[in-house]
Amino acid sequence: MSLTTVRVALRVRPFNEKELKETHQSGNLITFVPGQPQQISIDQDRRHFTFDYVFPPYKSQADVYQSCIQPLFDQFVNGYNATILAYGQTGSGKTYSMGTSTTATSIATSAMEHVGIVPRFADNLFSWIECQKKQHNNNALYGVKVSFLELYNEDIIDLLNSTNRNACITIRENTNGHISWSGVHEEYIQGSADLLSCLSRGSIARTTASTDMNASSSRSHAIFSVSLIQNISLTVDNEEKIAKTLESKFHFVDLAGSERLKKTNAVGDRAKEGISINSGLLALGNVISALGDESKRQQQHIPYRNSKLTRLLQDSLGGNSQTLMLACVSPADSNANETLSTLKYANRAKNITNTVVLNQHQSLTDTLKEEIAHLKEEMRINDAFIKEVHLELDDLRAKNTALELLINGNQNNNGLPNSAKGSNMKTDETGKSLIARSQHQETSSTKRSLVVHAISADTSGLMDDDQETLVGSSVHESIRVSTSTKRKRRSTSINYVRKRVAAAAAATTTKTIATSNPAEHDQDSLLSTIDRHKLRMKKEYSFVKQFKNQPSLASDPSKIAKLLNTFLSSIKEQKQLVQMIEEGSKQQQQAESQKPPFSSILVHNNKKKEFNQSKPSFIKQPTAISLMNTAANNLTNTLMMENQTMSSQLKQIMSAVKKAMVLANNPSTSLSQLKPILNRAALIYTQHSNSTKTSSTPSVSSCNNSTATAKSSKANNSTRIQNRSNNTNGLENKKNTATSKKRVNIEDIRSGIKRIVSFEHVKHHPICLEMLNSLKQQKIKLMREQKDLLKERHQMLKEFYKDEFTEQQQKQQYMDERIDTITVQVDLIIEHIKLLTSPKSATNNNNKNNHSLIDILKHLNEGDLRALILLIIQQDLVPFNLQSEINQHNVETLYKFQQGLVQLRRTNDEINNQVLIDLLQSPIRCLSNGLVLISGK
Numbered sequence: 025m026s027l028t029t030v031r032v033a034l035r036v037r038p039f040n041e042k043e044l045k046e047t048h049q050s051g052n053l054i055t056f057v058p059g060q061p062q063q064i065s066i067d068q069d070r071r072h073f074t075f076d077y078v079f080p081p082y083k084s085q086a087d088v089y090q091s092c093i094q095p096l097f098d099q100f101v102n103g104y105n106a107t108i109l110a111y112g113q114t115g116s117g118k119t120y121s122m123g124t125s126t127t128a129t130s131i132a133t134s135a136m137e138h139v140g141i142v143p144r145f146a147d148n149l150f151s152w153i154e155c156q157k158k159q160h161n162n163n164a165l166y167g168v169k170v171s172f173l174e175l176y177n178e179d180i181i182d183l184l185n186s187t188n189r190n191a192c193i194t195i196r197e198n199t200n201g202h203i204s205w206s207g208v209h210e211e212y213i214q215g216s217a218d219l220l221s222c223l224s225r226g227s228i229a230r231t232t233a234s235t236d237m238n239a240s241s242s243r244s245h246a247i248f249s250v251s252l253i254q255n256i257s258l259t260v261d262n263e264e265k266i267a268k269t270l271e272s273k274f275h276f277v278d279l280a281g282s283e284r285l286k287k288t289n290a291v292g293d294r295a296k297e298g299i300s301i302n303s304g305l306l307a308l309g310n311v312i313s314a315l316g317d318e319s320k321r322q323q324q325h326i327p328y329r330n331s332k333l334t335r336l337l338q339d340s341l342g343g344n345s346q347t348l349m350l351a352c353v354s355p356a357d358s359n360a361n362e363t364l365s366t367l368k369y370a371n372r373a374k375n376i377t378n379t380v381v382l383n384q385h386q387s388l389t390d391t392l393k394e395e396i397a398h399l400k401e402e403m404r405i406n407d408a409f410i411k412e413v414h415l416e417l418d419d420l421r422a423k424n425t426a427l428e429l430l431i432n433g434n435q436n437n438n439g440l441p442n443s444a445k446g447s448n449m450k451t452d453e454t455g456k457s458l459i460a461r462s463q464h465q466e467t468s469s470t471k472r473s474l475v476v477h478a479i480s481a482d483t484s485g486l487m488d489d490d491q492e493t494l495v496g497s498s499v500h501e502s503i504r505v506s507t508s509t510k511r512k513r514r515s516t517s518i519n520y521v522r523k524r525v526a527a528a529a530a531a532t533t534t535k536t537i538a539t540s541n542p543a544e545h546d547q548d549s550l551l552s553t554i555d556r557h558k559l560r561m562k563k564e565y566s567f568v569k570q571f572k573n574q575p576s577l578a579s580d581p582s583k584i585a586k587l588l589n590t591f592l593s594s595i596k597e598q599k600q601l602v603q604m605i606e607e608g609s610k611q612q613q614q615a616e617s618q619k620p621p622f623s624s625i626l627v628h629n630n631k632k633k634e635f636n637q638s639k640p641s642f643i644k645q646p647t648a649i650s651l652m653n654t655a656a657n658n659l660t661n662t663l664m665m666e667n668q669t670m671s672s673q674l675k676q677i678m679s680a681v682k683k684a685m686v687l688a689n690n691p692s693t694s695l696s697q698l699k700p701i702l703n704r705a706a707l708i709y710t711q712h713s714n715s716t717k718t719s720s721t722p723s724v725s726s727c728n729n730s731t732a733t734a735k736s737s738k739a740n741n742s743t744r745i746q747n748r749s750n751n752t753n754g755l756e757n758k759k760n761t762a763t764s765k766k767r768v769n770i771e772d773i774r775s776g777i778k779r780i781v782s783f784e785h786v787k788h789h790p791i792c793l794e795m796l797n798s799l800k801q802q803k804i805k806l807m808r809e810q811k812d813l814l815k816e817r818h819q820m821l822k823e824f825y826k827d828e829f830t831e832q833q834q835k836q837q838y839m840d841e842r843i844d845t846i847t848v849q850v851d852l853i854i855e856h857i858k859l860l861t862s863p864k865s866a867t868n869n870n871n872k873n874n875h876s877l878i879d880i881l882k883h884l885n886e887g888d889l890r891a892l893i894l895l896i897i898q899q900d901l902v903p904f905n906l907q908s909e910i911n912q913h914n915v916e917t918l919y920k921f922q923q924g925l926v927q928l929r930r931t932n933d934e935i936n937n938q939v940l941i942d943l944l945q946s947p948i949r950c951l952s953n954g955l956v957l958i959s960g961k
């Protein structure tokens with residue numbers, strides 16, 4: 025659903041022969057503002073108007089179609105309704121622009137450049153259909169039907185129904201407020217020739233007559249409608265077929281001339297038509313005004329029912345349609361008043377907002393199928409991506425192993441312990457070449473490892489300090505994009521990370537050496553396992569998301585089993601992680617116990633002059649280091665205990681979930697059977713999280729002062745090498761950072777486990793879904809009850825409405841008759857006035873007072889007369905004052921006049937005096953209300 029405003033296009037036609045002959049014609053009524061293609065100014069009152077499109081006389085039919093009809097066409101074929109309303113005085117070019125009077129012969133005889141909108145639209149539509157058929161491999165069916173209605177003197181005439189032109193057409197409004205017409209004769213057509221044939225049949229039948237202003241003037245409003253029905257069947261997932269139907273309508277409305285009666289010198293039937301035309305346009309103007317008025321729109325006080333024209337066009341004005349008003353004007357000075365009036369009318373239409381919706385029908389099953397296909401596609405993309413990451417990871421591992429071998433080989437050759445060797449590498453030639461090689465390898469392996477890290481951060485929203493330092497915060501930020509755009513941007517992020525890593529390659533030399541330590545290999549493998557696990561969790565998450573989005577999946581036992589299986593695999597992986605941590609800790613402990621005391625390394629290194637010079641602070645701090653070692657051992661022990669508990673708890677949870685899975689696979693399993701098992705698992709988890717909370721507190725505090733543990737040895741080593749020129753404080757800081765990194769990893773694992781066993785996903789488990797379903801059923805039951813009640817109420821209203829509608833129709837008919845009568849009556853009044861003011865009748869009647877009143881009326885200029893009538897209306901003095909004075913004079917005349925004013929009030933009984941005053945200020949309104957006494961500007 026989207027909001028769209030009514031667009032307005034102004035078309036100024038070229039001068040016609042008559043206008044050119046007029047001597048006083050200056051030819052500059054409308055000025056096109058240079059550099060402002062959407063603006064014009066009208067010389068009469070130097071007013072500026074801005075429209076969505078402005079077409080000066082030299083613009084061709086093709087220009088008009090391309091600029092403002094083509095966008096509507098594009099929306100129409102996509103399933104949205106569209107309307108074009110051609111408005112303007114008679115002879116201003118409405119029919120010419122719309123091409124509604126086109127016949128196949130006229131197309132053949134007239135130049136192509138004169139072909140109007142409808143024939144162009146026909147060609148456009150059928151070529152589009154041909155194109156679509158080819159594209160969909162004939163898997164789509166297209167149906168086009170047309171109808172042609174005429175509104176003449178407030179009667180709806182079905183121009184294509186040759187048997188019954190005056191068929192009873194009803195206008196229905198559905199619960200969404202969308203309008204449909206029933207009883208309209210619609211013809212299915214196969215090509216543009218058929219469309220034109222319908223158009224010409226209707227045009228011939230349309231009421232046209234000659235007026236002073238246009239030799240073949242359309243005396244009625246015409247609505248030519250084209251409906252497009254698209255039945256498209258799509259194959260999704262290579263097997264499923266889904267069908268959707270789009271049905272959209274395009275209304276081409278050629279309104280009758282908007283000029284004042286006087287202008288056309290219409291008499292008799294023509295005058296009657298004029299009154300009817302104007303009353304329809306008046307109602308249209310009222311609707312446009314009301315829609316443009318925010319307060320009225322909110323109160324839903326839109327007088328659509330005041331005329332059949334507005335009722336038929338209800339959807340196009342403030343409803344479900346993209347609407348364009350094509351305001352046509354003449355450039356001639358002689359039409360200045362009418363042109364200004366058209367410009368004002370069109371200007372008001374700009375404020376209307378319509379709410380357009382896609383007119384699509386699709387079964388629920390098909391909608392779900394489409395959604396499933398969409399999700400499957402998403403999963404396929406994810407899987408491919410994960411596969412790619414795994415490949416990169418394997419590659420990285422192989423390269424790392426090769427690097428380790430190289431460095432180990434070098435260590436053996438030198439016969440030096442790791443730490444000392446690392447510090448000497450830069451001065452050693454062999455070392456240099458090794459570094460060069462390892463640098464090269466590390467650059468590519470770091471690149472890959474960063475790719476993996478960056479992606480895993482993308483998965484879980486976490487990124488450890490190490491990555492942040494290497495990759496840089498901008499990369500970090502680039503990864504923290506919204507979930508929907510992440511996937512699209514992933515490859516860009518990877519490339520970006522790669523580039524950044526290449527730039528940072530030089531800075532990673534020390535890290536290369538640090539990670540080449542075999543003890544670090546375990547750490548790396550642990551990290552990559554965590555990364556893998558994060559990826560896995562992402563997959564799992566997307567799976568759970570599917571369940572969330574489609575509760576119907578929960579009714580499929582195989583899907584539930586799949587979900588539980590996913591949980592199980594994740595828990596297994598967690599267990600594996602815990603074991604790895606345990607092993608890592610053990611190894612570290614052993615390594616620590618086998619290592620020579622730190623002081624002996626220092627003594628050994630003391631022999632190396634340059635090392636001694638670069639590491640003076642080490643020698644000064646043996647006590648601090650041994651303290652740190654003890655703290656590290658304590659921490660390792662605590663973690664090991666913690667891990668053991670965690671491992672056994674995970675086992676218990678695993679067996680509970682396994683059991684639940686077996687039960688869930690069995691369709692006869694009830695909620696009461698499943699619930700206690702999962703509750704038990706939840707309880708174990710609660711105990712587990714409580715115990716880890718209490719046990720982790722001392723570990724965390726001890727970490728603050730301790731040195732690195734098993735997992736942080738990588739950081740330790742790198743720290744040792746990097747700190748050759750640093751002091752002890754710097755070393756400690758780095759060690760603390762390494763410790764906190766380790767903590768992050770453990771927290772990471774914990775939060776992973778927490779997410780799995782906290783039963784977040786179980787929200788979509790059958791138990792919860794069962795509860796949800798029961799609630800949904802309750803809701804449906806209540807809604808049904810409410811719907812039934814509404815239906816009943818609606819039926820009652822319908823009965824009431826029916827009566828009201830008949831009453832409305834009667835009222836409308838009465839109003840039409842009254843308006844016609846008033847026109848005649850006003851003529852009579854004028855005649856009476858003439859009669860009364862003639863010296864003869866004045867003598868005859870011999871009533872000075874009345875005579876003076878008539879004189880006043882007679883001599884009142886337009887503005888004063890308008891003011892007088894406003895005063896009458898405002899002060900509610902309609903019948904009285906005038907009656908008392910004129911009655912004595914000519915009762916019949918006054919009665920008629922009075923009735924005219926009463927009628928004026930009646931026809932607008934929905935609106936207040938202010939609105940009435942506004943109405944009076946418009947010449948059209950004055951006309952249509954019979955007040956032709958006022959010859960407004």
Ligand SMILES: Nc1ncnc2c1ncn2[C@@H]1O[C@H](COP(=O)(O)OP(=O)(O)OP(=O)(O)O)[C@@H](O)[C@H]1O
Nearest residue numbers: 037038114115116117118119120238241242280281
């Ligand atoms: N842009 C234009 N270029 C050339 N000729 C035009 C243009 N617009 C209108 N005309 C000519 O002006 C005349 C009157 O135009 P048209 O019949 O379209 O007016 P209309 O607004 O539909 O009048 P009515 O309301 O009386 O039906 C026609 O002969 C038409 O060919």
